[in-house]
Amino acid sequence: MTTLILGGGITGLLAAWHLNERGESVEVWEAEPRIGGWVQTLTWPTEEGRPGRLEKGPQGILVRAESPADKLFKKLDLPLKSPGKGARWVGKKGRLIPVPAHPVGLMTSALMSWSTKFRMCLEPFQPVRPAEPEEGLSDFIARRAGRGMAEELLPPMVAGILATPPHLLSIDAIPLLRKWESHGSLFNGVRKSGISHLMVPEGGMGALSIRLAERLPLVRTGLRANRIEAQAEGRWLVHGTAHSLVVDRVILALPAFEAAKLVAPLSADSAEALAAIPYTSVKLWNSRHAILPPYHDGFGFLIDPPSGRPYLGTLVPSWIDKDCAPSDRMQLRSFIGDSTLWEDPHPEEAKDWAWTERRLKQWLPSLSAPFQIREELCPHAIPRAELGHRTRVRTAVEALPTHIDWLSNARFGPGVRDVIEGLEEWVEQRG
Ligand SMILES: Cc1cc2nc3c(=O)[nH]c(=O)nc-3n(C[C@H](O)[C@H](O)[C@H](O)COP(=O)(O)OP(=O)(O)OC[C@H]3O[C@@H](n4cnc5c(N)ncnc54)[C@H](O)[C@@H]3O)c2cc1C
Numbered sequence: 001m002t003t004l005i006l007g008g009g010i011t012g013l014l015a016a017w018h019l020n021e022r023g024e025s026v027e028v029w030e031a032e033p034r035i036g037g038w039v040q041t042l043t044w045p046t047e048e049g050r051p052g053r054l055e056k057g058p059q060g061i062l063v064r065a066e067s068p069a070d071k072l073f074k075k076l077d078l079p080l081k082s083p084g085k086g087a088r089w090v091g092k093k094g095r096l097i098p099v100p101a102h103p104v105g106l107m108t109s110a111l112m113s114w115s116t117k118f119r120m121c122l123e124p125f126q127p128v129r130p131a132e133p134e135e136g137l138s139d140f141i142a143r144r145a146g147r148g149m150a151e152e153l154l155p156p157m158v159a160g161i162l163a164t165p166p167h168l169l170s171i172d173a174i175p176l177l178r179k180w181e182s183h184g185s186l187f188n189g190v191r192k193s194g195i196s197h198l199m200v201p202e203g204g205m206g207a208l209s210i211r212l213a214e215r216l217p218l219v220r221t222g223l224r225a226n227r228i229e230a231q232a233e234g235r236w237l238v239h240g241t242a243h244s245l246v247v248d249r250v251i252l253a254l255p256a257f258e259a260a261k262l263v264a265p266l267s268a269d270s271a272e273a274l275a276a277i278p279y280t281s282v283k284l285w286n287s288r289h290a291i292l293p294p295y296h297d298g299f300g301f302l303i304d305p306p307s308g309r310p311y312l313g314t315l316v317p318s319w320i321d322k323d324c325a326p327s328d329r330m331q332l333r334s335f336i337g338d339s340t341l342w343e344d345p346h347p348e349e350a351k352d353w354a355w356t357e358r359r360l361k362q363w364l365p366s367l368s369a370p371f372q373i374r375e376e377l378c379p380h381a382i383p384r385a386e387l388g389h390r391t392r393v394r395t396a397v398e399a400l401p402t403h404i405d406w407l408s409n410a411r412f413g414p415g416v417r418d419v420i421e422g423l424e425e426w427v428e429q430r431g
Pocket of ligand 1: 012030035039412
């Protein structure tokens, strides 16, 4: 069986790699000149030409020993580096409050009120609810760990992962939470699943995309698929810019809104479900400064939404990935959310560098003026699993014609780790 995979992001490359490992014939088409989708490492030399880099999307990946991600990197012979344990903070009520490294430390932390802490201790004793019907993310956390937790800690954490307020999301926005609950409680789930560590492959996250592509027989770049037609004997003719191909099976490894366009002539139900999955845009300001202790030695900080929106927080890539900037520079990556989602008090203000620097200085008053800045726009970057997401995904997949499939982080979960685990299950189910 010959399979054409449309989309050379991490989902498409990884799906192709799995099929190729099983001896199947695969080809990948990627619309852009470079493979990787959001998983690309871009060069960013210093102003004097010293080497440096930044990530287009993920800054790193959470890996647990013997997990599918751990095994994948070993199979690909791609060494991982861990920055170790770094401090992280939540900006709340005008100050940066350290986040304890261990859940027990939360009991003495100023991050939450005493009543919230007390209720959190009762989490292991809450009954497990069946997976259906789909629950809202905030309601899930309130049910398990208390309303205080859902209101005091969840918003900055979710803003930092999904750039979306949690009350807009379904529990399927973070599939790991339901997996943990299936162990009896979140507490038990975390304990049984083991500790994950933040890791970065040598060469940056983009090295994962490059290594996967190197292991594939044919990856065509600059080739956008624009039409799929049914052929005799259940085969498919795929038209791309300047190239067409007849294959047995087509896998759409595309964001839902891109897949919807190709699927529309084949299945109205699937196309409608795909088009109904919204995506969140985000803007990033990358900047390089003089070293500022203690922040240069930590992961970064997230901002409690009422204290900053739509400024969501700042990571310290120079701590996460030591090769992204020279050792005398601190590299920051500040996230600006979409004003329409965040009740931005001043949506008319341009979210330019001057605006972002004012927010940064509010939390880091001693931060030096930047040596360099670089803006990165991420339009429609993160799938937004709103309530009803599970039904939309199910319909999108089940209403597809035979031998057409849709794979995406909108189906498996938002992160690279979710995609790795989701694809592993997908491959196993196919036998
Ligand atoms: C700013 C940001 C930060 C992130 N941080 C993290 C993080 O810290 N940790 C984490 O785990 N995850 C993170 N993620 C999420 C992670 O990047 C995604 O889960 C993952 O990259 C999704 O990969 P994908 O292949 O499904 O989609 P994409 O990366 O969107 O790939 C889809 C590909 O399809 C191509 N394409 C589109 N239309 C066509 C067509 N018609 N024909 C051919 N090709 C087409 C596109 O050009 C693209 O390359 C982040 C994402 C962003 C945007």
